[in-house]
Amino acid sequence: MHIDVNNAFLSWYAIWRLKNGEALDIREIPAVIGGDESKRSGIVLAKSNLAKKFGIVTGEPLYQARKKCPEIKVFQGDFKVYREYSNKLFNLLAEYKDKIERFSIDECFLDMTEYLMNSKLMDKAVEIQKRVNEELEFTVNIGLSSNKLLAKMASDFEKPNKIHTLYPNEIEKKMWPLPIGELFMLGRKTIPKLYNMHIKTIGDLAKCDKNELIKKFGKHGKIMWEYANGIDDSKVIYKYEPPKSIGNSTTLAKDVQNLDELNRILLTLADHVTFRLRKYHMVAGVVNVGLRTKDFKDYSHQRKLDFTTSNTKEIYSMAKKLLNELYKGEPIRLVSLKVDKLSDKNETQLSLFDTSENKKQEKLDETLDKIKEKYGYSSITRAGKLGIEKNIKLK
């Protein structure tokens, strides 16, 4: 069973507004959840059903959405609200299954094999949908099938508040007529290539020669052929999986063409990334710094550390080195910092160079983290950063 919240960010924000005394339900008007245009993050993150009728799509710039529908209302939303409602949904679902794969903030898979066997699966889906409607006051689409890919494809059929099945014997009728762009894992780069090969529907793709696709697209070719044929043997992953990488990036309100300023932005990112890393009790083995120019060219440098660490100063020191190698002096739109090759702190061998200076640094991080946990992330900051943070936004 795949469960997908309809217009998640917008629905959840709408409910939260109503609970906080607002009269207008933004689900009933042409509305979107969007970024902040003055900070150059003005894109559509979610849309109401009425906004969808105007052809507004997720990910497009707000100004384009406004061209499609001049009276569109834009709301900024609130990530804390999303997390709260997401948790409510997963707590409700936990009453049905201990095995839940949280696929994203608003999507999950449930392994309902035992219900599939005694053909009670549809009854369960109806019951879950009804409870979500009544108790949580939003709607979900539910997809049912014999594997994850088909269940996910099914939940994407007609919306909102619908339950669909897509069993193997329904593939030809329900999935093959759809345009290839509807298939999971076919994105904006692959679709035009397939179109050039006169492959326009999922059915066209399914009937292709598998080996030809592999020759042309490698591993991805194999996956797209299998998905088009409804083949997927992946399991519902219900165990906690620690993150493999942690990163933060920021689009700057104005392009920056100054290495010192980029370094200060990087320090802010380093503070944030390492704070999150330490919250997971993990250490990193690789540091990656990326830049996006004003023409949307992305480039990055990464380097392995001689040791693993979660210390702000050490990560920042490497990040700074990488930025200095990377930066060629052009106007920069976005700066990113990512740590990779993560491992559990307690399972990591102590560095041979675990000096008293390192211990002091670790103590400093710990102390600052505690203050941030207790009084809020921005309760304490660096003197050198005061005044520049208006060009950066971090949640």
Add this chain to the structure above:
DNA sequence: TCTGGGGTCCTAGGACCC
């Protein structure tokens, strides 16, 4: 006032080893 932010996985090429 044109184009977010956080992730995972894959590929290609180069360095280096035996």
Add this chain to the structure above:
DNA sequence: TCTGGGGTCCTAGGACCC
């Protein structure tokens, strides 16, 4: 008798997801 073959590790870039 100019330059094999197999492997690992590392880095840069890109595709895709929500």
